[in-house]
Amino acid sequence: MKAAVVHGANDIRLEEAPLPVPEDGDIVVRVRASGICATDVKTLLGQGLPKNLPTILGHEVAGEVSALGKGVQGIAAGDRVTVYPIAVCGECDYCLHGRHNLCRREFGLAHGIDGGFAEYVRIPRQIIDAEGVIKIPAELPFELAALAEPLSCGLAALRVNRVQPGDTVVVVGAGPMGMIHLLLSKWRGARVIIIEKTPGRREFAAGLGADTVIDPQALDPREEVMKLTAGEGAEAVITSLSDPRVIEASLPLVKKGGVFNIFGGPPAGSLISIDARRVHYQELTITGSFASTPQDFREAVRLISSQEIDAGRLITDRFTLDSILDAIERARSLKMIKGIVVVGG
Ligand SMILES: [Zn+2]
Numbered sequence: 001m002k003a004a005v006v007h008g009a010n011d012i013r014l015e016e017a018p019l020p021v022p023e024d025g026d027i028v029v030r031v032r033a034s035g036i037c038a039t040d041v042k043t044l045l046g047q048g049l050p051k052n053l054p055t056i057l058g059h060e061v062a063g064e065v066s067a068l069g070k071g072v073q074g075i076a077a078g079d080r081v082t083v084y085p086i087a088v089c090g091e092c093d094y095c096l097h098g099r100h101n102l103c104r105r106e107f108g109l110a111h112g113i114d115g116g117f118a119e120y121v122r123i124p125r126q127i128i129d130a131e132g133v134i135k136i137p138a139e140l141p142f143e144l145a146a147l148a149e150p151l152s153c154g155l156a157a158l159r160v161n162r163v164q165p166g167d168t169v170v171v172v173g174a175g176p177m178g179m180i181h182l183l184l185s186k187w188r189g190a191r192v193i194i195i196e197k198t199p200g201r202r203e204f205a206a207g208l209g210a211d212t213v214i215d216p217q218a219l220d221p222r223e224e225v226m227k228l229t230a231g232e233g234a235e236a237v238i239t240s241l242s243d244p245r246v247i248e249a250s251l252p253l254v255k256k257g258g259v260f261n262i263f264g265g266p267p268a269g270s271l272i273s274i275d276a277r278r279v280h281y282q283e284l285t286i287t288g289s290f291a292s293t294p295q296d297f298r299e300a301v302r303l304i305s306s307q308e309i310d311a312g313r314l315i316t317d318r319f320t321l322d323s324i325l326d327a328i329e330r331a332r333s334l335k336m337i338k339g340i341v342v343v344g345g
């Protein structure tokens with residue numbers, strides 16, 4: 001099969017790779033759409049390359065079931081599916097408490113095993129056991145189904161952020177995930193303030209329904225957020241970028257009793273200082289959100305299938321396996337919001 005294989009930083013090659021074979025309890029999916037995530041781009045630039053190279057990236061996969069391992073039940077060849085990408089054990093303390101994203105024995109697509117930038121991908125039995133293979137309606141395009149994974153990560157953050165109708169949510173950084181936080185916060189009935197320095201992204205966020213869009217190079221985000229919230233700050237602040245200086249500078253934007261969510265993954269050694277007195281007397285919640293649970297994923301599929309969330313508005317670029325290198329360049333240039341690799345036409 002054709003696959004985009006990563007050999008190292010800045011070294012991705014379109015190659016012929018062996019067709020995956022399902023082991024007992026596994027399935028193989030013929031990939032039809034694979035979302036490009038910020039993680040894929042970061043990885044390709046050499047930040048946190050997987051231990052086992054060469055490997056295939058891509059963890060936002062939708063396609064058709066093409067082969068079944070021994071003992072698989074409830075799934076048939078030809079089923080149209082989208083796939084939760086984390087193989088969780090289902091038995092550790094985290095899994096038992098519904099926090100599968102923190103599983104002690106997790107691995108997953110593009111994270112220990114080959115992912116979806118290929119014509120076929122093997123889905124291990126752990127994902128099937130966690131009910132992470134979700135059948136999608138016949139009329140739902142694969143490219144929309146592939147957005148269930150990033151949407152599920154946004155839903156996980158929405159849950160942690162305790163967003164209520166009428167709240168003000170500040171999203172710092174309007175990349176693909178920042179846009180998802182925007183869509184979901186609006187869906188929940190919140191007012192959304194976007195802080196983003198790239199002009200094209202500010203325009204895009206405004207088009208998606210952001211109530212206010214702030215250029216942090218032209219205006220002081222703190223002053224602006226205070227003006228918009230009668231000097232109180234926002235109920236939830238979510239940082240959807242990785243620069244610790246920006247994360248630290250965003251702390252004053254959160255209201256007394258509010259939630260500050262470090263969503264984007266900062267690099268190692270990202271120390272920030274926090275006013276402990278303020279955290280105590282104002283009961284601030286300082287938290288993170290990482291990935292999502294199978295429940296978040298199923299809810300994301302439901303929101304996309306029912307068109308409650310119009311996730312397709314995020315797709316700005318489509319590629320093929322052959323043009324995947326262009327995708328990386330385009331993502332780096334910050335011109336792309338969400339890119340999808342369309343496989344097998
Ligand atoms: Zn992703």
Ligand SMILES: [Zn+2]
Nearest residue numbers: 089092095103
């Ligand atoms: Zn576990």
